[in-house]
Amino acid sequence: MENLDQLRALGLFDSRVPRYTSYPTAPVFSPAVGAEFQAECLEGLDPAKPVSVYVHIPFCERLCWFCACRTQGTRTLSPVERYLDTIEAELAQVAAHLPRGVRMGRLHWGGGTPTILPPELIHRLSQSLKAAIRPAEDFEFSVEIDPTMVDDAKIAALGAEGMTRASIGIQDFRDKVQKAIGREQSFEATDRCVRALRAAGIASLNTDLVYGLPHQTVETVRASVDKVLSLSPDRVALFGYAHVPHMSKRQTLIDEAALPGDLERHQLFRAASGMFRAAGLDPVGIDHFARPDDGLATAMRAGRLRRNFQGYTEDTCGTLIGIGASSISRFAGGYVQNAAATGAYTQRIGAGTLAGYRGHSLTETDKLHARAIEMLMCDFRIDMAALRAEFADSDALEPIHATVAGKFPGMVAREGRDLRIRDEGRPLTRIIAAEYDEFRSIGATYSRAS
Numbered sequence: 001m002e003n004l005d006q007l008r009a010l011g012l013f014d015s016r017v018p019r020y021t022s023y024p025t026a027p028v029f030s031p032a033v034g035a036e037f038q039a040e041c042l043e044g045l046d047p048a049k050p051v052s053v054y055v056h057i058p059f060c061e062r063l064c065w066f067c068a069c070r071t072q073g074t075r076t077l078s079p080v081e082r083y084l085d086t087i088e089a090e091l092a093q094v095a096a097h098l099p100r101g102v103r104m105g106r107l108h109w110g111g112g113t114p115t116i117l118p119p120e121l122i123h124r125l126s127q128s129l130k131a132a133i134r135p136a137e138d139f140e141f142s143v144e145i146d147p148t149m150v151d152d153a154k155i156a157a158l159g160a161e162g163m164t165r166a167s168i169g170i171q172d173f174r175d176k177v178q179k180a181i182g183r184e185q186s187f188e189a190t191d192r193c194v195r196a197l198r199a200a201g202i203a204s205l206n207t208d209l210v211y212g213l214p215h216q217t218v219e220t221v222r223a224s225v226d227k228v229l230s231l232s233p234d235r236v237a238l239f240g241y242a243h244v245p246h247m248s249k250r251q252t253l254i255d256e257a258a259l260p261g262d263l264e265r266h267q268l269f270r271a272a273s274g275m276f277r278a279a280g281l282d283p284v285g286i287d288h289f290a291r292p293d294d295g296l297a298t299a300m301r302a303g304r305l306r307r308n309f310q311g312y313t314e315d316t317c318g319t320l321i322g323i324g325a326s327s328i329s330r331f332a333g334g335y336v337q338n339a340a341a342t343g344a345y346t347q348r349i350g351a352g353t354l355a356g357y358r359g360h361s362l363t364e365t366d367k368l369h370a371r372a373i374e375m376l377m378c379d380f381r382i383d384m385a386a387l388r389a390e391f392a393d394s395d396a397l398e399p400i401h402a403t404v405a406g407k408f409p410g411m412v413a414r415e416g417r418d419l420r421i422r423d424e425g426r427p428l429t430r431i432i433a434a435e436y437d438e439f440r441s442i443g444a445t446y447s448r449a450s
């Protein structure tokens with residue numbers, strides 16, 4: 001039995017800490033770093049190294065109440081078509097700053113709902129992207145898919161454009177939960193979507209689930225997980241519900257009285273996690289599970305697991321170019337986020353400038369802390385020999401290791417110069433990572449750690 005009282009005493013149930021999909025986190029970005037920095041970073045890329053590209057499609061036909069992603073509702077395709085015009089203009093801008101010969105190693109379409117695009121728009125967007133940045137030989141292409149917003153023709157179009165991985169939104173299968181989050185989706189529709197994707201030759205399938213939603217109990221989550229397992233996903237993401245109504249207005253529709261408490265959330269995660277492990281999936285990082293032969297699990301075993309804005313990835317490419325409203329680009333030298341509202345984004349591109357409007361230029365110290373935090377989130381260990389090979393001042397972390405060892409007794413271990421989070425301490429990973437965050441004091445509100 002794990003010691004829940006001890007986890008509670010160490011802050012598991014009252015800490016509000018970032019998910020560290022970047023360091024520093026997006027709320028720290030400043031308007032002092034924008035399009036000019038973005039241009040310099042693009043121009044300085046090494047053409048021998050493939051880049052990854054993220055395209056954000058901020059449209060959904062339904063707006064689920066629980067959702068914290070940047071998206072807007074639309075019943076017609078005309079705003080989506082206009083948005084693609086802007087994306088194409090942005091691609092021309094970006095391409096104009098890229099050194100000749102840069103190739104696209106990976107492409108991810110997220111949202112929002114990329115499968116709102118009909119087949120002809122799927123084809124058009126994909127062709128524009130490939131014309132702007134030529135795909136590398138081993139090009140990989142993943143797409144977020146809403147099973148209620150996709151059909152065989154769209155899947156065939158995505159397949160024809162080279163989709164290698166599909167990530168489908170499920171969240172929860174229980175009717176009462178679905179009603180409480182404004183998202184109804186039958187198991188049958190989801191199953192049909194999975195079969196169609198497999199039939200189209202998509203080898204790798206991810207499913208997204210959320211725990212901590214209204215009316216979830218250990219029993220209902222178990223029933224949902226059983227259904228998910230019957231779909232034989234290669235990967236599963238199990239996100240803790242982030243209730244941030246100040247950031248996401250539609251979450252004010254969520255009945256807070258029906259939300260599980262902190263202890264219950266922890267039990268929901270443990271119940272689902274136990275089932276995934278029993279079914280033969282390996283836990284990956286803080287919230288993913290993967291078949292042992294899936295790229296995410298093999299990357300984890302090889303110490304190549306990475307964390308980026310989309311969560312965990314085996315993508316070790318240092319550069320991520322974000323395209324579309326609110327997308328974030330990551331360069332060796334720092335981050336730049338595009339204007340977030342579709343209107344503001346369209347305006348900037350229309351004015352002929354890059355869309356970056358805020359960001360952060362990384363100092364050597366930032367890079368050291370960023371890598372240490374990423375190591376904790378991915379490997380539950382800070383490998384000091386690896387850091388020393390990369391950073392002259394890696395010993396600057398030593399006082400933080402000492403503080404962490406003192407603050408979290410029994411949860412972390414010093415092994416030589418390394419700091420490792422013990423199995424018992426894994427629920428505290430984000431809280432421990434925050435100890436290495438030099439921007440913690442900047443007033444951002446984050447969702448709970450449990």
Ligand SMILES: C=Cc1c2[nH]c(c1C)Cc1[nH]c(c(CCC(=O)O)c1C)Cc1[nH]c(c(C)c1CCC(=O)O)Cc1[nH]c(c(C)c1C=C)C2
Nearest residue numbers: 017018019026027068069242244309326327328445446447
């Ligand atoms: C997988 C989809 C989600 C992405 N972010 C969130 C979801 C559900 C939710 C989220 N993002 C942030 C927070 C608050 C901090 C926290 O709890 O850790 C939450 C609940 C932080 C954040 N991440 C990004 C941004 C722009 C922000 C907020 C800062 C702001 O006010 O703008 C980057 C980012 N995260 C996601 C995407 C697609 C994305 C950038 C395009 C995924």
Ligand SMILES: C[C@H]1O[C@@H](n2cnc3c(N)ncnc32)[C@H](O)[C@@H]1O
Nearest residue numbers: 066067068069169208239240241242
């Ligand atoms: C892209 C994925 O992000 C997850 N997602 C969307 N909104 C939230 C939220 N408020 N909290 C946690 N996860 C969320 C869903 O699982 C979705 O499928």
Ligand code: SF4
Nearest residue numbers: 060063064067111112
């Ligand atoms: S969960 Fe997916 S479909 Fe629902 S509002 Fe969010 S992005 Fe749109």
